[in-house]
Amino acid sequence: MDPALLPSGRPSDRRTPVVVVAGFSGQAAADVARLAAGLRAAPGTVTIRHDLSGLGEGIVHRTVRIGEQETSTVLELAHGCVSCTLRIDLLPLLCALAARDSVNRIVLELDPAFEAEAVCQAIEHVVITGVVGRVDGPAGREVRIEAVLTCLDAQTWLADATSEDTLAEHGLATVDDDRTVAQVAVGQIDFADAVVALDNTGDASDRARLAAVLSRLVPEAPVAWVRDIAALDVEALLARIPAHSRRGRVFDAHAPLLRGQPPLGTEHGVALVEFAASRPFHPARLHEALDVLFDGVVTARGRMWLATQPNEVVWLESAGGGLRVGGAGPWLAAMSPSELEQADPARRAMAALRWDEQFGDRDISLVILAHDADPADIRQALHWALVEDDELRLVERAPERVAQWEDPFGEWHADPCETSEPTGLPVDGQTKSPRGEAK
Template sequence: MAARVVLVAGFTPHDVADELWRAAPQSVLVRHDLSGLADGVVRRWVDGRLTVLELAHGCVSCTLRLDLVPLLLELDGPVIVHLDPVLEPEAVCFALSETEVQVDAVVTVIDSATWLADATGTDSLADRGMRAAEGDERSVAQVVVGQAEFADALVLTGDSDPALAAVLDRLSPQAPRQKLDELDVSALLGAIPATARRGEVDDGFGPLLYGQPPLEPAHGVSVVHFTERRPFHPMRLHDSIDVLLDGVVRARGRVWLASQPDEALWLESAGGGLRVGNLGPWLAATDDWAEAGDDRRAAASLRWDPYYGDRDQEIVVITRFADPEEIVATLRAALVTDEELALIAELDFADPFADWHEEMEL
């Protein structure tokens, strides 16, 4: 029988995993240290017993594929996994998605004193001496925002901050929260709603406003939901991209470029860090819908346009200091004009996104 797992993430040092372990006497505590991963070395503790692993390729995906996933498949009973600070739980859950391991919860620890600055900053992991491998170009913001966004429950250290609470209400609206000095493990895990994702990774075509977050502004925090039914001009979008980086906690969504009419792109930013990936073809560009999930086919059918099919723009932005109206106006100005749309099959667009199709492999 495969393990049932609780993943504990967090960029700040913490002992929350130990608290969960002590609250479940039959559980196993697994702890990972990736600080030596660039040299191909991973340190792993299982109930306090240290194992030093040497990997031929020092990368996060290798660590998950060659160490953590096989380990969890071998263990029985509940397992508490204390993730290294630079690990994003979504990547771990993606690695586990094709196995029998069941993720019962993802718990993320938030440092109330530093999280907002980290989430809107421009520091890279390399700037902090924390990158997981030679090619790891992620920003601190990408890590801390990803850890919070994918959480089923949150534990906060330090004093309360209304602005931080407003961001978390919109970034991870379903996740129950407790302060570390008042932590009640049973109550926290018991408050996780039945609709929580519990490690489920979507294909990028699901709802972007996950968990019905509040849409009205609060404490300087706003949500922008940008939707349009015509493509972006690739160069104008590229020139406008700073509007999704300055004063923004998170931007994520599906993008349709005039230069790539058949491909759905995924755009995701956090603080000053940006990722662009390829989600695959729009359903309108393929005759084979077999690989598309039921939810995607149903959503596409509901919004189907005789001309565009399921192609559209949808980007959700959580702002901290940025002006929501400026974001909307800038993105709208990056769309193709009526004249360009009429000549779209004849125009040769310069495309700075052409080489951004692959997500970074860490």
């Protein structure tokens, strides 16, 4: 490779490369340190780990290793939380290390409570202030994400990815952290540029099913199946990452839902279910239909059009037994001329291909990754939730009447459901499990 080119094929970039190493639950979490140690063997590589196990007491243990040299520090955070750790310590530390001529690469060993996507987003966007001799700005001016490497335990990952438990229930976060085990387990893989699968099961069918899930969740990420992490050539795995891999990029709600051309057929009971419609959901019926996204489903995500909220793109995202619904900004058809000018050109171009004279770019587009559910049942439930022909005429001609319909998503479901029936909807920004308990 031309030394003037990065692995991504871009021209030379003087920013210090960062490799993010993540792993959740079981042996995968334990082997994050071993993966980082393998990377640290390269000259000029520094590894950083923040141990968040004492976060509830406002304490974080930070370890920095350069070769055989190790420095451990106990940090006291007045408002102990993951975001505080990022903002107060990790981001300034990245900038300080990047300024050293002796540092060629930084490896972040993520604690299980850290999410790689949140770390990468913070590096790119959170402004660091008050550093003497440095102009205020994000750490992304000094460092760049070279790769996100995620380790999973083949024996436990699918169970974690379909769990209803919270991180707090597993002792991995404080009680006020509402994130679920599934959210973190799925998110770590979904954001990975490469995956290490620790496979000691010996069960060929279980491995085949997990492989089918991975090929649909991260179709372009190289996957190394190993029985012992010591046998892995981690540098060779990183070299297999495609030049166009995301490398820390965070996509918004209007990015393509199917990235990397994943297999669309069913394999070992695993399937991607695409659901698209050019008419809106009836909110009350959708509220009832959402249960179909829990049992036998790893994850679902996409954009929705609700009849009662015609101006707002509604974003849905699920992992295992929890689901979140929230706003993703206005539809292009609801924007003012000045807002439309500022909209992403790629989004406008795609919308122009399917623009409707009456409704503009409003539509429904969902992708569901099922591992033990009938795709026909999922499609049937979601189709039942769409407005019928007579209701669609009201949407067209009497939106003021439609606005009076029952809408469980109003105010983003700020109050808990009074019914004891399962809903899967967010409560005050939290996640609700299919049994209705706030998560």
